[in-house]
Amino acid sequence: MPAKKPPVKPGRSKAATAKAATKSVAKVAGKPAAKRTKQPKPLPPEAVFEVFRRFEAIEPEPKGELEHVNPFTLLVAVVLSAQATDAGVNKATRALFKIADTPEKMVALGEEAIRDYVKTIGLYRTKAKNVFLLSQQLIAEHGSVVPQDRDALEKLPGVGRKTANVVLNMAFGEHTIAVDTHLFRVSNRVPLAPGKTPLAVELGLLKIVPPRFGRHAHHWLILHGRYICKARKPECWRCPINDLCRFEPKTKGP
Numbered sequence: 001m002p003a004k005k006p007p008v009k010p011g012r013s014k015a016a017t018a019k020a021a022t023k024s025v026a027k028v029a030g031k032p033a034a035k036r037t038k039q040p041k042p043l044p045p046e047a048v049f050e051v052f053r054r055f056e057a058i059e060p061e062p063k064g065e066l067e068h069v070n071p072f073t074l075l076v077a078v079v080l081s082a083q084a085t086d087a088g089v090n091k092a093t094r095a096l097f098k099i100a101d102t103p104e105k106m107v108a109l110g111e112e113a114i115r116d117y118v119k120t121i122g123l124y125r126t127k128a129k130n131v132f133l134l135s136q137q138l139i140a141e142h143g144s145v146v147p148q149d150r151d152a153l154e155k156l157p158g159v160g161r162k163t164a165n166v167v168l169n170m171a172f173g174e175h176t177i178a179v180d181t182h183l184f185r186v187s188n189r190v191p192l193a194p195g196k197t198p199l200a201v202e203l204g205l206l207k208i209v210p211p212r213f214g215r216h217a218h219h220w221l222i223l224h225g226r227y228i229c230k231a232r233k234p235e236c237w238r239c240p241i242n243d244l245c246r247f248e249p250k251t252k253g254p
């Protein structure tokens with residue numbers, strides 16, 4: 001039986017996230033831990049540069065897939081995306097953001113109505129409550145503006161390190177790395193910055209990603225993991241970094 005995916009989402013306890021991440025490391029090689037070959041050494045700096053150079057050549061301006069119209073709606077969308085697909089979140093937020101694209105409008109709408117808009121998303125009761133409370137907190141403590149500050153962001157209800165990283169990167173252009181399950185897998189497989197926890201991978205990548213690629217690195221890696229370096233069967237035969245990647249055995253065709 002394959003191990004379950006390790007959802008790396010805001011709001012999980014540190015212990016639960018670390019446990020899920022450890023399971024994922026076992027899954028990365030695609031066979032039981034006892035039979036796994038030794039983890040290859042991480043790529044040297046020239047190869048890391050080449051990986052990102054190729055990603056940049058293919059997609060110079062990668063975008064996240066969560067729809068939003070301003071930093072506030074981005075924050076709300078990311079909070080709603082925990083353990084849900086971007087497509088599922090977009091379906092719910094299209095209508096919600098038409099009538100509530102500021103903290104004031106979200107508070108005026110009220111928790112119950114927010115819940116109605118997001119009820120197709122998993123954990124919607126808790127998420128609706130968090131969206132309502134974080135909107136109140138933005139009004140009371142930040143003049144209705146999303147703060148460009150990690151500590152302040154992480155004090156908002158429902159906002160963890162990953163959500164803060166997404167907002168700091170997408171709304172403010174900071175060179176942060178938001179580690180989701182796709183990015184975690186790619187970083188361990190290639191390997192770029194191997195690690196047993198999302199935080200270890202994040203900190204490792206921050207050390208090795210050349211500054212030129214810092215803004216878009218996490219989007220390239222997430223998209224690569226989502227569409228090519230897939231969990232069950234990576235599509236190595238069409239992978240643009242196949243010759244650089246040290247993962248074995250590589251897949252030969254569909």
Ligand code: SF4
Nearest residue numbers: 229234236239245247
């Ligand atoms: S060669 Fe295969 S394992 Fe390596 S990054 Fe590409 S898809 Fe992933």
